[in-house]
Amino acid sequence: MIGEKSKQGGATITPLVYLVDDDEDFREEMVLGLSRLGLEVHGFHDAAALYRVYATRPPDIVILDIGLEGEDGLAIAAHLRASQSLGIIMATARSSIDDRVDGLTRGADAYLVKPIDLRELAATIVALNERLKRLRTPSQPPPPTPQWALVEGGWVLTDGIGHRLRLTTSEQCFLGRLFSERGKTVGRRALVEALGADVYDFNYGHLDTIASRLRRRAEKSNMLLPLHTIRGSGFAFSD
Template sequence: MTERSLHAIDARARIALLEDDVELRDEILLPGLADFGFDVQGFGRPTELYVAMLAGRFDIVVLDVGLPDEDGFSVTRRLRSLSPIGIVMLTGRDGVPDRVRGLSEGADAYLSKPVQTELLAATLRSLERRLRMQAGAESATAAAGRWALDAGGWCLIAPAGAMVALTQAERRVIGLLLERPAEPVSRETIIAALTANVHDFDPHRLETIVHRLRKKVADGTGEALPVRAVHGVGYVMIP
């Protein structure tokens, strides 16, 4: 598994905050969500958000209904037509018709102002888990008939659809092998992915990791993991 793909797996949830109230955005919500572990970026206008989305990825958008240039309902409708991104609406309009409209336009959650940062953070975590589970289910469907990692990279999906949870070492090993199907991966390459200090790494530990992974997969899925040792080289994943 490449350093880039591992970074993507380990990255924090990226949140876009669309709020034109500068004090609320910059002094309360941005630092508050950062304290709860989110990678959050603030925007004051919908156009600023759209430009940022062209340049980078966001997992969830938190937006106000009352915005300059375009209201939050139309922003939600536009975002939902383009992407399965998570959407949380923040607004002072707490009437039932507005809630129904927000959810009908595609929002995943609708919170009334003033909102406690702790409640917003809990809502975002809940939504993040739901999106990851959905992505995992889609990955499982797409992976039917072949071995693959789920969207989060922490579960191995067998061809029949059964899944087994992986340790960090196991996901690094299997990630490398899956990236190069039918191509032997050297022991040195795999060990370098497992540790920053390759000279102090016991080579027998790699054999142990592969042995335990084979057993775990067989016990958990009823299928044999097609990882073979290549004498004098390393290991290969047979498609």
């Protein structure tokens, strides 16, 4: 069986796989089929759902559709590639050479075009996982866990492992409000109030701009920011 679990040092080993696709039928078909082949697979409909689970249990491999609402698959791939070593597979209907090149450039290890045969996807997962296992060096200590904090009066974000980011005024207000309810969803109205703006005369899309810009600036400072957009609700900052 393609997904046969292997044994290493007496322990049963199988890759943990997360699949992100907003097509419920495809997602359920792939999760069920791959699970029957012996793989541990969990499905998610968007980036926010993925990030919530990823923060507590990182996977070995992530399978991403590109055309997701909110944060698309390419943005997720670039975001995850800056973190731990993991495998990224694009599973999408976009088939042009430009799309393939863009996907691989943004961090994908493999690029599959829908309709996708279950056996091909399973074989890709197993082959990629084996390659990653050979690249990993068990003798190396695990990377340090970030300890996020706002310092210097709330104007500097630090991850506690040597990286710092000086915030703009809007970023300081935005993150300060999220830190006040760490790990919980803070509604958009509460964030607008934290910015000192009029909740009735404010372009709420500007909150997404602040969050997106903050993530990009953090990535340039080698910081993987656990800032999550909760669709229809607001934002959350959780380790």
